[in-house]
Structure formats: C-alpha cells, structure tokens
Amino acid sequence: MSEGFCPDHSPEYYEAFIRELEHTTKFREEIYEKVGLKTARRILEVGFRQGWITEEIRKNTKAQITAIDPDHINVADAAEKIKGVEFYRDAADKLSMNDQSFDVVFCHYFFIWKSHPFKALMELRRVCKKGGYIVALAEPDYSGWIEHPELELGKYFYKAIEKEGGYPTIGKRLLSIFSSAGLETTIFVNSRIWTSEEIENCIENDWNVILQEGLINEEQYNEKIEQEQAIMKNKLRVIAFPVFTAIGKNVVLKEETIDPYDDL
Numbered sequence: 001m002s003e004g005f006c007p008d009h010s011p012e013y014y015e016a017f018i019r020e021l022e023h024t025t026k027f028r029e030e031i032y033e034k035v036g037l038k039t040a041r042r043i044l045e046v047g048f049r050q051g052w053i054t055e056e057i058r059k060n061t062k063a064q065i066t067a068i069d070p071d072h073i074n075v076a077d078a079a080e081k082i083k084g085v086e087f088y089r090d091a092a093d094k095l096s097m098n099d100q101s102f103d104v105v106f107c108h109y110f111f112i113w114k115s116h117p118f119k120a121l122m123e124l125r126r127v128c129k130k131g132g133y134i135v136a137l138a139e140p141d142y143s144g145w146i147e148h149p150e151l152e153l154g155k156y157f158y159k160a161i162e163k164e165g166g167y168p169t170i171g172k173r174l175l176s177i178f179s180s181a182g183l184e185t186t187i188f189v190n191s192r193i194w195t196s197e198e199i200e201n202c203i204e205n206d207w208n209v210i211l212q213e214g215l216i217n218e219e220q221y222n223e224k225i226e227q228e229q230a231i232m233k234n235k236l237r238v239i240a241f242p243v244f245t246a247i248g249k250n251v252v253l254k255e256e257t258i259d260p261y262d263d264l
Contacts (some may be wrong), residue, residue: 015138040066046110047068067085095123102132111136136245142158145239146239149236174187175246193238207228
C-alpha cells in the first residue's frame with residue numbers, strides 16, 4: 001500500500017485537510033464531549049502525522065495521551081513541538097499495546113489508506129477498553145464530490161487516490177465496517193462549500209497534485225488553470241465534498257465479526 005498522499009512524502013496532498021480543520025473545530029469539540037474526553041484516563045491517537053489533532057486533544061483533556069505514527073521524523077518533530085504526550089513509532093496494523101488499554105482511540109484520514117480497513121479497525125478495537133470509544137474523526141467520500149462548473153477536479157482526485165492504493169469512497173463505508181466489527185456506531189457527515197478565497201489560494205496546487213500523479217499532462221494542466229482563473233474572476237466556482245466521522249462504542253453487539261468488504 002502506497003501512502004503518497006501523506007504529508008511525510010508530499011505535504012501538498014494534505015493542505016485541504018489542514019484547511020478543513022479550521023472549519024470543523026466546533027464539530028470536533030462536540031465529538032470530544034460525546035466520547036467523554038475530559039474524563040478519560042488513557043487516550044490513543046493512531047497516525048498523528050504532524051500532530052494537528054494531537055495538540056487539540058491535549059488542550060481538551062488531562063488524560064494520559066499516547067500518539068503513534070510509522071514515520072520517525074513525524075515522531076521527532078511532534079515530540080519537540082507538543083508537550084505532555086507520549087509519542088512512539090509504531091505500526092498501526094499490529095500495535096504493541098496490550099488489550100483493552102485505552103478509553104478512547106482516535107484516528108483521522110486513516111482508513112482511506114488501509115489495505116484492509118476492517119482488519120485495521122479490529123486492531124484498534126483490541127486495544128480499546130470495553131465500553132470505550134473508537135473515533136474516526138475524518139474519512140472523505142470523493143464519490144460525493146460536488147463542483148460547478150464541471151472541470152473534473154473531483155474525478156481526478158478520485159483516480160489519484162485509487163492510483164495510490166487508497167479507497168476514495170471509504171467515508172460512506174464506515175457504518176458497515178464499524179457495525180460489522182461489533183461496535184455500537186454513530187455516523188456524522190460534514191460538507192461545506194469552499195470559500196472563494198480558499199479556491200483562489202489553493203486551486204493551482206490542487207491541479208498540480210493531479211499533474212504530479214501523471215493523470216494530466218502539462219498542456220492539460222495549463223488549460224485547466226486558465227479555465228479556473230476565468231471562472232474565479234466572477235467568483236462562480238463551487239467545490240464541496242462530504243467528510244464522514246464515525247463513533248464506535250466498544251460493546252458486544254454480536255459474537256462474530258465479519259469483514260463486510262472482503263473485496264475492497
């Protein structure tokens with residue numbers, strides 16, 4: 001599984017995600033309240049990347065926080081920047097933690113890059129206490145991409161994610177995956193229209209991602225940028241896509257757990 005969309009390898013891929021964080025702060029605060037963040041004793045974050053969410057969680061709880069990421073540079077950078085968190089290099093597919101160690105387990109933009117999302121979830125469930133929570137804070141669904149005029153930016157992002165080995169429709173699959181893992185599951189969906197300022201500041205970079213993936217050539221890239229600039233001059237560009245959040249409470253709903261997407 002390639003993880004070319006990760007900031008460790010190509011930071012521009014996550015610029016949209018960083019922008020989205022600023023607009024969904026209040027929503028995450030409500031999620032933190034729902035899972036009892038303030039009263040939790042031990043919290044795990046899996047795949048913290050640059051520590052955006054880690055720092056926010058630290059400010060909202062007095063719990064002991066453990067954060068893991070497979071990249072040693074991320075671990076070193078985050079440990080220097082964020083205090084009061086135990087940072088480790090660890091593989092999320094086979095965690096080194098003991099069973100039922102954490103009250104809440106967080107991840108974000110995580111399952112989209114997993115070869116076997118169900119198996120990855122079952123490993124998170126293993127280290128989550130009975131009655132605890134597993135929270136996928138943000139998993140997108142690029143099949144729900146909306147844009148007007150239609151320049152096919154969303155279609156190319158969908159193809160780029162598939163090309164990198166990811167699952168561009170993982171967001172709408174969360175309910176099936178979490179429920180099939182025996183978790184009492186609640187799903188939320190966030191979607192908003194990008195502001196004109198966001199589009200003006202980021203659209204060239206977004207198309208450059210598509211160019212770097214080899215899905216368009218230089219001539220096509222220049223043509224797309226010209227079209228974007230013409231549309232933006234009148235502030236008529238519309239872009240939006242849904243981002244899903246799942247809260248799974250670790251209760252025994254059934255004895256057997258079956259992967260609903262063996263063919264993912």
